[in-house]
Amino acid sequence: MTTTDGLNTVNVKKRDFLKWILSGGLVAFVGSVLYPVLAYLKPPSQSEVEVSSVKVGKLTDIPKDSGQIVKFGSKPVILIRTVAGDLRAFSATCTHLDCTVQYRKDFGAIWCACHNGKYDLMGHNISGPPPRPLNEYRVVVQGEEVFVSKNT
Amino acid sequence: MKTYFKTFYHWIDERVQLEDLVQFLGKKYVPIHRHSIWYYFGGVSLFLFIIQVVTGILLLLYYKSGEELAFESIQFIMSKVQFGWLIRSIHSWTANLFILTAMIHMFSVYFEKSYRKPREITWLTGMLMFFLALGFGFSGYLLPWNELAFFATKVGTDIAGVVPVFGKPIMVFLRGGQEVTGATLSRFFGFHVAVLPGIFTVLLGIHLVLIQRQGMSEPLAREEALAGREKTMPFFPNFLLRDLLLWLIVLNLLAILAVFFPWELGKKADAFASAPAGIKPEWYFLFMFQTLKYIPGKLWILDGEIFGILLFSAGGLLWTLVPFWDRKSNRGEQNKVITYVGLFVIFYIIVLTILGWTA
Ligand code: FES
Numbered sequence: 001m002t003t004t005d006g007l008n009t010v011n012v013k014k015r016d017f018l019k020w021i022l023s024g025g026l027v028a029f030v031g032s033v034l035y036p037v038l039a040y041l042k043p044p045s046q047s048e049v050e051v052s053s054v055k056v057g058k059l060t061d062i063p064k065d066s067g068q069i070v071k072f073g074s075k076p077v078i079l080i081r082t083v084a085g086d087l088r089a090f091s092a093t094c095t096h097l098d099c100t101v102q103y104r105k106d107f108g109a110i111w112c113a114c115h116n117g118k119y120d121l122m123g124h125n126i127s128g129p130p131p132r133p134l135n136e137y138r139v140v141v142q143g144e145e146v147f148v149s150k151n152t
Numbered sequence: 153m154k155t156y157f158k159t160f161y162h163w164i165d166e167r168v169q170l171e172d173l174v175q176f177l178g179k180k181y182v183p184i185h186r187h188s189i190w191y192y193f194g195g196v197s198l199f200l201f202i203i204q205v206v207t208g209i210l211l212l213l214y215y216k217s218g219e220e221l222a223f224e225s226i227q228f229i230m231s232k233v234q235f236g237w238l239i240r241s242i243h244s245w246t247a248n249l250f251i252l253t254a255m256i257h258m259f260s261v262y263f264e265k266s267y268r269k270p271r272e273i274t275w276l277t278g279m280l281m282f283f284l285a286l287g288f289g290f291s292g293y294l295l296p297w298n299e300l301a302f303f304a305t306k307v308g309t310d311i312a313g314v315v316p317v318f319g320k321p322i323m324v325f326l327r328g329g330q331e332v333t334g335a336t337l338s339r340f341f342g343f344h345v346a347v348l349p350g351i352f353t354v355l356l357g358i359h360l361v362l363i364q365r366q367g368m369s370e371p372l373a374r375e376e377a378l379a380g381r382e383k384t385m386p387f388f389p390n391f392l393l394r395d396l397l398l399w400l401i402v403l404n405l406l407a408i409l410a411v412f413f414p415w416e417l418g419k420k421a422d423a424f425a426s427a428p429a430g431i432k433p434e435w436y437f438l439f440m441f442q443t444l445k446y447i448p449g450k451l452w453i454l455d456g457e458i459f460g461i462l463l464f465s466a467g468g469l470l471w472t473l474v475p476f477w478d479r480k481s482n483r484g485e486q487n488k489v490i491t492y493v494g495l496f497v498i499f500y501i502i503v504l505t506i507l508g509w510t511a
Pocket of ligand 1 (some may be wrong): 094096097100127129130307
């Protein structure tokens with residue numbers, strides 16, 4: 001009796017051990033196959049050229065009561081000249097779902113066509129779904145030239 | 153001629169036992185009742201899918217993916233390639249009709265409670281195919297790389313991005329980067345012509361085999377009333393011929409649509425242009441899009457979109473799993489609640505789609 005019992009426990013232990021080895025091996029195998037595939041799917045982060053300031057053009061070319069999109073590196077920035085002639089710049093990327101906003105003369109506001117979101121001319125979200133104000137950029141006028149730069 | 157055919161048939165039959173198949177088809181019957189018309193929509197969807205495969209392959213011969221090539225290559229297809237405009241127009245129209253007929257098919261199955269035991273797997277594969285069809289629509293929409301598609305993709309993928317924890321990685325995976333760029337286009341192209349068709353075909357195979365195996369479902373009430381003495385028609389050739397006739401009609405309808413309402417190409421996408429006024433997603437996303445417009449930016453502690461997404465995901469999940477919680481229909485009893493839920497869903501979709509359309 002004792003001998004068979006002893007044998008059984010040994011056998012069970014052996015079986016458990018084998019089970020662990022096998023399932024562990026299986027997991028390791030699946031992992032080593034899947035890992036490269038999953039890693040491959042993740043797009044590599046590309047180093048972007050850091051832009052800190054861009055030249056927009058001559059002040060005289062920017063009419064009052066207008067807005068335009070400026071390329072700021074890979075990001076769109078909206079440059080607005082108010083009726084009074086003030087220059088302001090904001091990120092043109094809607095804080096709602098990433099659309100590009102535009103200046104609407106008829107509302108005197110910044111408008112996003114995607115879900116009818118509105119921002120006032122200070123970039124504050126005033127109606128519609130946008131949850132946050134637009135990031136502000138700095139506008140510098142040097143002589144005749146207008147520059148937009150990061151707000152630091 | 154006939155003898156040649158016979159010899160050929162025999163040659164095949166000797167090797168693969170065609171006789172069994174012929175026997176099987178001969179014994180297959182389709183029930184006839186006042187809801188019989190709904191049986192045709194699955195078949196029509198299948199036909200439209202086949203058209204998509206054929207026209208898709210044709211488009212593939214000229215289409216070029218890439219920020220600088222995609223739009224131009226479609227322009228080329230539409231203006232230079234003989235009948236290119238027709239093929240592209242048919243592909244776009246069929247995509248839309250396919251979603252429509254698949255929806256009708258789905259709702260008819262839902263209202264007949266045909267998903268009940270033993271056809272749960274058929275329903276599940278059908279629902280998965282429906283979601284894949286939406287994926288086909290979404291990814292295919294971007295391929296011409298026009299303005300509308302560009303912003304639709306931005307919004308669509310950004311919505312994925314607002315989901316906590318998983319959202320951002322999924323968004324980056326879909327976009328192939330942080331922004332919607334040429335990398336996104338390449339990915340969507342890959343999804344559209346390889347990944348989705350592959351999975352879809354497998355699901356379709358299971359779906360069709362199950363239908364052949366289990367036969368057509370019948371309405372609940374009828375099952376009880378007519379046990380044993382029902383009116384049927386043979387699948388072969390009666391039902392099949394009707395099916396084919398309908399397919400012919402659908403093909404004609406498609407030709408008319410494609411010729412008289414050719415699909416627009418629009419303006420090329422420009423990452424530095426504002427989203428154009430009147431921007432809308434495809435009609436089958438419109439009700440969700442419209443809902444997003446009504447949900448305020450902040451709702452209690454949640455961002456509006458998160459709330460919307462959670463709502464739609466939960467709804468979609470419940471809908472997909474209906475065979476598992478509708479116990480009553482599984483027992484063969486009438487379940488009015490299911491019918492009301494379905495009616496509400498249809499009502500909601502129609503009203504919000506109209507609102508979105510006219511907005
Ligand atoms: S993306 Fe601008 S309002 Fe939705």
